[in-house]
Amino acid sequence: MKKVTINSVAEYAGVSKKTVSRVLNNEPNVSPATREKVLKVFKELDYTPNPIARGLARNRSFIIGCLYDNPSKSYITRVQSGALEACHKHNYNLLIHPCELRGEALIENIEHLLTTSRLDGLVLTPPFSDSQELIEFLQKKGINYARVASAIEDETSISVRSNDEQGAFEITEHLISLGHTRIAFIKGHPDHSATEQRFSGYQKALAEHNIAFDAELVAEGNFSYHSGADSAKEILDLQPRPSAVFASNDYMAAAVLKLATQSKLNVPEDISIAGFDNAPIARHIWPGLTTIAQPVEEMTRQAVEQLILQISDPDVEKTQTTLEAKLIVRESTSKL
Amino acid sequence: MKKVTINSVAEYAGVSKKTVSRVLNNEPNVSPATREKVLKVFKELDYTPNPIARGLARNRSFIIGCLYDNPSKSYITRVQSGALEACHKHNYNLLIHPCELRGEALIENIEHLLTTSRLDGLVLTPPFSDSQELIEFLQKKGINYARVASAIEDETSISVRSNDEQGAFEITEHLISLGHTRIAFIKGHPDHSATEQRFSGYQKALAEHNIAFDAELVAEGNFSYHSGADSAKEILDLQPRPSAVFASNDYMAAAVLKLATQSKLNVPEDISIAGFDNAPIARHIWPGLTTIAQPVEEMTRQAVEQLILQISDPDVEKTQTTLEAKLIVRESTSKL
DNA sequence: CGCAAGTCTGACACCGGTGTCATAATGTCG
DNA sequence: CGACATTATGACACCGGTGTCAGACTTGCG
Known part of the structure; x- marks a missing residue:
């Protein structure tokens, strides 16, 4: 081989490299005859x-x-899928790099990444999207x-978000409209800005409907199934038991559902459960x-699309986009 | 910027590039003084x-x-996580490329991938691991x-597998040992070799225990949750209803569970359900x-590790490894 | 002290493409 | 048919590193 x-192609075809x-890049100013000839050599040599x-x-x-x-x-996977769609559309490829925000050496880690492969751009997903330290580093570099x-x-960087606070507000209001007033809440990971947003939407909906906020009803999660299970235990043991639980994501909601079912509770008759994200597990x-x-794929797709635009033309305006989140009612919530 | x-570093430090x-690559034969000087310039210029x-x-x-x-x-994600572990250990990075085996232009697609980024190696996961067409192409290239x-x-290529047939045999035997004889089976996607392996394990276990194979009990799935739901409908409508269902993966098993529950069947009292893979949803x-x-991460980790070995030394022996799969008994199966 | 071996260093070609610019070939038009 | 614009082509530098090799400078040892 x-x-x-x-x-070798040039030599074989008898033209200059x-x-x-030029042929390779479909540039103009190549005579059709020459182009043909070179293309034939491409095939012949399997170049x-x-x-x-x-x-x-x-x-x-x-x-x-x-x-x-x-x-x-x-x-x-949803993030990847949206990113890939945009990448492939523009003949880019996607390199994935999971790493820990709280790792002792985030910046060194990223620096090493940039030393081992030259990347034209980076998509930051939560919680990196809000890491001031990382953003400053990237700007410096x-x-x-x-x-x-x-x-x-x-305003100085591309950003695509969805309206988490509004979404949390709506789903809380949905529970309230079903007659629930004692609604437990499970928070997400403190490093994620979504955590605060969703919590705030929950609180605002309560306030809007004159329901007193009760800190006892709030459990600390971190978006993992496991943390959801821990929070579920606390919540299900409360006296009196809340009639509804709103977990900051679907994994934690699924954990609540599992523990409730294990405790012989019927969902939604005995307790309503709501999640966030519309992850596959939700259905x-x-x-x-x-x-x-939440339109995760679409957010990422747009973010990468903008990013690629910016790579080809650094002077293009950096846009901020907000997409809408949508309430999806399934069987886990019902009238009190 | x-x-x-x-x-510029060389000029600034007053040495040759x-x-x-040499300093960059930690090569020997650089005097400590020179090395220091250059390293200082690295920092100074942020090189x-x-x-x-x-x-x-x-x-x-x-x-x-x-x-x-x-x-x-x-x-x-399990594949990615195993691959990443091996990559990062050796200072490699991972580029992901989902594409369709049956796409009209698999080879063109891969060719394009190789034209847009030079990859040192490729990990093939099912169903590509068994694509003769693709393998021939890669060998040619x-x-x-x-x-x-x-x-x-x-013997001519690196391969790490797990013993799917054995796993399917064991789980079927587990059901048989619980007294089940009318055991339905949901097949996976026909393009995946695991599909045939798992089916075969199921059949062998039946044979081993003198249970007649009944084609009526076999439904065609494709590993997706949706296909599992379709198959579940067929199976739950059979007269008499099977007392157990073994689905070729956990997503399809989860679908069976959901439909059974919706039909007011109690699992496992009324019907036992078994899956394959130990996906997160299973718990x-x-x-x-x-x-x-199935040790998916470990398989991929080992495969990539071998691959990197081969990249650095093309003459290294190409190994074939088989890892063991392990039966995990949870609550979805019980005595008849 | 003299010579061989080892240590440091830099000049230069090279990896395989693309950009710039000069020049040759062809076409256009009064 | 000559002057000029346009198209086609190649020579050559360059991108930013690494490999090879030669030469200068140390060192060790008989």
Whole structure:
């Protein structure tokens, strides 16, 4: 398997390598005859251009990196799927890089990432979207980035978010409209800005309907199924038991459902349960979870799309977009 | 933000770029004084070497590609997590590339991938692990690859699998030992070799215990939750109803559980349900699913580890490894 | 002290493409 | 048919590193 380079193609076709390069990139000013000839040699020698060499010359890798630190697998796959869609549309590829926000050496870690592969841009997903430290580092290094689902308003960088507070408000109001007043809440991971947003939506809905906020009804979770199970235990033991639980994501809601069922409670007759995200599990269990559909793929897709735009033209305006979240009512919530 | 290259560092430090390169790569034969001086300039200028230039010179990208076409998100994230572990250990990065086995242009798709990013190797996950067409293409192109969970015995390439047939045999035997004889089976996607393996394990266990195989009890699934729900409908309508269902993966088993519960059947009292894979959902639902734990992360980790070994030394022996699957009994199966 | 071996360092080609610019070939038009 | 615009092509530097090799400088030891 000897290597076929642009030089061998040029030699074989009897033209200069620049002409081969022109054919390769569909540049104008190549006579049809020459183009044909070169294309034939491509086939004959089974030539594939070397992306690294091309990258060096153009100072581009056509690779976008995706950063995440998230216990929800489904969130991650949705993020990836949206990012990939945008990448492939523009002939980019996606490199994934999970790492810990609280790791002792986040910046070193990212620095190492940038030393081992040159990335044209970075998509930051929660909780990185809100990491001031990381953002400053990227700016200093002059790395393009886009932020997904960040709470920070920042006109100097691309950001696509969904309205978490509004979503949490709506789902809480949904529970209230069903007659619930004693509604427990499970918080998400403190590093995620969504946690505060969703909590705030919950509180605002209570206030709006003159229901006193009761700190006893609030449990600390971290978005993981496991943390949901722990919180569920606390909540189900409360006296009197809340008639509804709103968990900050579907995994934790699923955990509440599992523990309630194990305790011989009927859902939703004995207790209503609501989640957030519309993760696959929300419809894979019975009863299906009432939840808020967050357009994760779409957010990420738009973020990456903007990012690629910015890579090709650094002067393009950096947009801030907010997408709507949508209430999805399933079987896990019912009238009191 | 002006670029800091090896040339500027060399000039600033008053040494040749080769010496800078030596310091960069921790090569011997640099006097401590010179090394110090250069390292100081690195800091001072905030120099980061360009991975693309390095890649060109070394003919390496230090990027591994991961191919998949799989409806199970949890399978994919487990694959990614195992692959990432091995990659990061050796300073590689991971590029993900989902694509369709049956897409009109698989080879063109992969060719395009290789044209847009130079990958040092490829991890093939099911169903690509068994795609003869793809494997021939990669061999022709001289691309290193490793196959995960493939059924094909092939001494010429790296392969790490788990014993699916044995696992299916065990779980079927588990059901039989509980007194079940009318055991329905839901097949996986026909493109996946695991489908045939698991089916075969099911049949062998029946035979071993002198239970006649009944084709009526076999439904065609494709590993997706949705297909499991379709199959579940068929199976639950059978007269008499089977007393147990063994679905080829946990998503389909979860679908059976959901439909059974919706039909007011109690699991496992009225019907036992078993899955395969030990996906997160198996323990996130109630009752938890009896299933086979497949070491997906470990398989992928080992495959990538071998792959990286092969990249650095093409003459290293290509190993074939088989890992054990393990029966996990939860609440979804019980005595007849 | 002299010579061989070992340590440091830099000049230079090279990896495989792309950008710039000069020049040759062809076309257009009065 | 000559002057000029346009198209086609190649020479050459360059992207930012690494590999090879030669030469200068140390060191060890008989």
